[in-house]
Amino acid sequence: MCSNRRLENIAKINASLSLQVCAPAVQAYICWVGGYVKPFLDRLSGSSPPESLPAHPMYSMSTETLETVGISPG
Numbered sequence: 905m906c907s908n909r910r911l912e913n914i915a916k917i918n919a920s921l922s923l924q925v926c927a928p929a930v931q932a933y934i935c936w937v938g939g940y941v942k943p944f945l946d947r948l949s950g951s952s953p954p955e956s957l958p959a960h961p962m963y964s965m966s967t968e969t970l971e972t973v974g975i976s977p978g
Contacts, residue, residue: 910925910928914926920947923948923957924956924957930957931957931958932957932958932959932960933948933957933958933959933960934959934960934961934962935959935960935961935962936961936962936963937959937961937962937963938963945959
């Protein structure tokens with residue numbers, strides 16, 4: 905189905921659609937998984953089987969710890 909026709913069909917539907925219907929070329933998504941984003945991701949993952957749209961979580965850098973400290977000679 906061409907993209908124009910797909911967009912016309914999406915515009916006419918009053919219900920939520922899966923990501924595969926809206927953006928069929930998406931094969932996976934990479935996203936921060938916390939805070940205000942989590943409810944949206946829960947709905948997204950509930951609309952399709954996990955194996956069909958794998959999620960690769962990113963974590964907030966504000967929660968990371970510093971593991972390596974560079975020391976300049978001097």
